[in-house]
Amino acid sequence: MSAPTLTPAATATPVRRSRRFTMKPSTAVVYFIALIVVGFTLGPVIYGVLSGFRTNAQIAENPAGFPSPFVFFNYTGVLTNPSFWRYALNSTGIAVITTALVVICGVMAAYPLARYEFKYREGVFMVFVVGLLFPASVAIIPLFILITQNFHLGNTWIGIALPQAAFALPTTVVILRPFLQALPKELEEAAQLDGASRIGFFWRILLPLSGPGMVTVGVLAFVGSWNAYLLPLLLLGPQNKTLPLGVADFSSEHGSDTAGVFAFTSLAMIPALVFFLAMQKRIVNGLQGAVKG
Amino acid sequence: MATVTFDHATRVYPGTERPAVDQLNLHIEDGEFLVLVGPSGCGKSTSLRMLAGLEDVNGGRILIGDRDVTDVQPKDRDIAMVFQNYALYPHMSVADNMGFALKIAGTPKAEIRQRVEEAAKILDLTEYLDRKPKALSGGQRQRVAMGRAIVRQPQVFLMDEPLSNLDAKLRVQTRTQIASLQRRLGVTTVYVTHDQTEALTMGDRIAVLKGGLLQQVGTPREMYDTPANVFVAGFIGSPAMNLGTFEVKDGAAQVGSAQIPLERNVIAGMTEADGGKLTVGFRPESLDVVPAGTPGSFQVETNLVEELGSDAFLYGSLKGGVVGELSAGDSDQLIVRIDPRNVPMKGEVINVAIKAGQAHVFSAATGNRLS
Numbered sequence: 001m002s003a004p005t006l007t008p009a010a011t012a013t014p015v016r017r018s019r020r021f022t023m024k025p026s027t028a029v030v031y032f033i034a035l036i037v038v039g040f041t042l043g044p045v046i047y048g049v050l051s052g053f054r055t056n057a058q059i060a061e062n063p064a065g066f067p068s069p070f071v072f073f074n075y076t077g078v079l080t081n082p083s084f085w086r087y088a089l090n091s092t093g094i095a096v097i098t099t100a101l102v103v104i105c106g107v108m109a110a111y112p113l114a115r116y117e118f119k120y121r122e123g124v125f126m127v128f129v130v131g132l133l134f135p136a137s138v139a140i141i142p143l144f145i146l147i148t149q150n151f152h153l154g155n156t157w158i159g160i161a162l163p164q165a166a167f168a169l170p171t172t173v174v175i176l177r178p179f180l181q182a183l184p185k186e187l188e189e190a191a192q193l194d195g196a197s198r199i200g201f202f203w204r205i206l207l208p209l210s211g212p213g214m215v216t217v218g219v220l221a222f223v224g225s226w227n228a229y230l231l232p233l234l235l236l237g238p239q240n241k242t243l244p245l246g247v248a249d250f251s252s253e254h255g256s257d258t259a260g261v262f263a264f265t266s267l268a269m270i271p272a273l274v275f276f277l278a279m280q281k282r283i284v285n286g287l288q289g290a291v292k293g
Numbered sequence: 294m295a296t297v298t299f300d301h302a303t304r305v306y307p308g309t310e311r312p313a314v315d316q317l318n319l320h321i322e323d324g325e326f327l328v329l330v331g332p333s334g335c336g337k338s339t340s341l342r343m344l345a346g347l348e349d350v351n352g353g354r355i356l357i358g359d360r361d362v363t364d365v366q367p368k369d370r371d372i373a374m375v376f377q378n379y380a381l382y383p384h385m386s387v388a389d390n391m392g393f394a395l396k397i398a399g400t401p402k403a404e405i406r407q408r409v410e411e412a413a414k415i416l417d418l419t420e421y422l423d424r425k426p427k428a429l430s431g432g433q434r435q436r437v438a439m440g441r442a443i444v445r446q447p448q449v450f451l452m453d454e455p456l457s458n459l460d461a462k463l464r465v466q467t468r469t470q471i472a473s474l475q476r477r478l479g480v481t482t483v484y485v486t487h488d489q490t491e492a493l494t495m496g497d498r499i500a501v502l503k504g505g506l507l508q509q510v511g512t513p514r515e516m517y518d519t520p521a522n523v524f525v526a527g528f529i530g531s532p533a534m535n536l537g538t539f540e541v542k543d544g545a546a547q548v549g550s551a552q553i554p555l556e557r558n559v560i561a562g563m564t565e566a567d568g569g570k571l572t573v574g575f576r577p578e579s580l581d582v583v584p585a586g587t588p589g590s591f592q593v594e595t596n597l598v599e600e601l602g603s604d605a606f607l608y609g610s611l612k613g614g615v616v617g618e619l620s621a622g623d624s625d626q627l628i629v630r631i632d633p634r635n636v637p638m639k640g641e642v643i644n645v646a647i648k649a650g651q652a653h654v655f656s657a658a659t660g661n662r663l664s
Contacts, residue, residue: 186380189347194394194441195368204393208384 052263074263087246095225101165102221106172114180131170155237179213243268297321301353328496336505373442374451381426523660533622549591566658579651590646605633
């Protein structure tokens with residue numbers, strides 16, 4: 001910045017230049033750990049995608065090898081299979097309904113919890129926090145009875161989207177509440193003076209401003225629903241299967257068609273991945289949560 | 294256009310004993326520019342927010358014109374407010390920000406556009422109407438906030454420290470603009486600030502608050518020339534008034550080596566509680582530099598001279614007195630305005646005398662004005 005800091009920097013520069021390709025031990029450790037983490041994360045994905053290009057014989061011979069030669073029939077087989085597209089449609093439909101339910105209900109629940117002052121506000125909020133700790137698998141049998149016998153929604157998109165949205169709601173409210181609280185109080189007061197009611201403020205000011213927050217929770221809900229296995233497994237029949245169920249289905253039907261499973265899984269990943277990447281920039285914004293006046 | 298009346302208006306925040314605003318009685322004339330001023334926590338913002346309807350009124354009434362608005366919703370009070378951080382809606386363009394209230398009220402689009410454009414013209418914002426607040430400078434945002442208030446054509450403008458987010462130079466400029474705009478529109482305005490210079494330069498009248506209590510209301514001249522108590526005396530004026538508490542002997546206050554003669558009614562106003570002492574105040578410009586030995590003069594040792602070009606202010610201590618006994622504002626020094634072309638050196642001792650009739654005398658016990 002000012003003169004005193006200039007002098008050591010000037011003397012340090014030639015030293016730094018002479019050992020350009022070495023780094024501080026601490027940095028090296030950080031990079032090493034990062035590489036391991038990336039390896040653990042990306043490794044299975046790359047393995048899956050590559051194995052989709054191999055034949056079952058190749059995989060049996062050398063499970064960790066590269067495809068040689070590349071074969072494409074696994075992927076084309078999956079892509080030309082009508083049940084893959086039906087599963088994809090089911091997955092998309094259920095994920096979209098879940099996301100819509102989560103975002104709409106989540107923001108409507110988070111608004112009063114963030115901006116109204118009432119007696120048991122923290123208590124009600126705690127109910128949502130406790131919801132975070134509730135394992136879905138515990139409720140799976142009662143849920144099955146509730147959905148199929150009481151609501152007669154078994155084996156429907158909405159029947160699976162409802163419980164999924166319910167389980168995603170705690171996370172949503174916990175993320176959205178501080179986000180909505182961060183909006184300056186003056187904004188609400190200005191809207192109040194301008195004649196907007198509380199509902200008017202919600203629609204005209206708060207909703208447009210909480211876009212990034214809603215995208216964040218929306219993406220989380222979408223990806224959660226896309227990957228869900230247990231609930232769909234119990235609630236959905238063969239016609240309405242989602243992609244993750246389809247994988248299991250695929251593998252049992254074709255016995256030892258491991259390469260097919262790899263191809264199927266790789267393809268099933270793509271839509272969620274594309275969705276996530278498209279929204280990623282806004283997620284980061286959403287987590288920052290700042291509104292500049 | 295309307296008057297504004299606070300009638301014993303009181304606000305007690307839940308969980309506190311002492312009212313934030315205690316029995317405020319204040320009448321603001323139609324078209325008047327009233328400035329509420331005081332140190333932080335004095336209740337000035339709370340008073341304004343009570344008038345806006347953003348704070349409950351726990352006692353008394355608030356009237357706009359002849360209408361009792363104590364329990365009326367903010368939107369139905371026919372007021373517009375400018376916030377300290379402007380509170381512009383970040384996702385709306387300047388034009389939408391300014392027209393938002395009209396839009397909610399269901400005004401036809403063409404009329405909104407026309408009124409927004411008129412206001413933008415007054416405020417020099419025409420070319421920015423389609424921008425978002427994010428793309429504006431601080432001064433422009435401030436003008437948009439003003440515009441939002443003007444567009445509504447309210448009966449009363451409320452301004453809560455609208456200049457405190459601007460830099461010093463822009464603040465002085467905008468100060469004049471707001472004051473002249475208000476004179477032009479002739480809308481009753483209540484303006485809150487902690488800056489007494491703003492109060493003096495902008496207000497038709499000033500109300501000084503401290504600890505939730507109204508200290509004095511008056512024109513800037515009245516506030517400066519006849520402060521009602523020690524607090525107002527020390528608060529209004531820059532540099533601050535010199536204030537000190539002195540013994541009274543033979544009908545005169547003993548300031549250092551000098552005797553300041555006191556009027557008969559001042560002496561008569563003293564009570565037992567004062568313990569034979571009085572608080573005497575005089576402004577830096579009320580002192581004359583005089584030759585040594587002049588009767589009624591006292592000696593000041595120079596610590597520092599602040600030159601401003603047109604004026605020079607000498608910061609010094611009373612010779613032969615205890616430091617802090619006589620001081621201006623928060624400093625423990627005495628301030629004297631001196632001829633900028635004839636400045637004493639540091640450490641030099643000069644003789645000063647209070648100009649006749651320019652001393653303010655307050656009760657030592659209550660702080661109220663006696664002279």
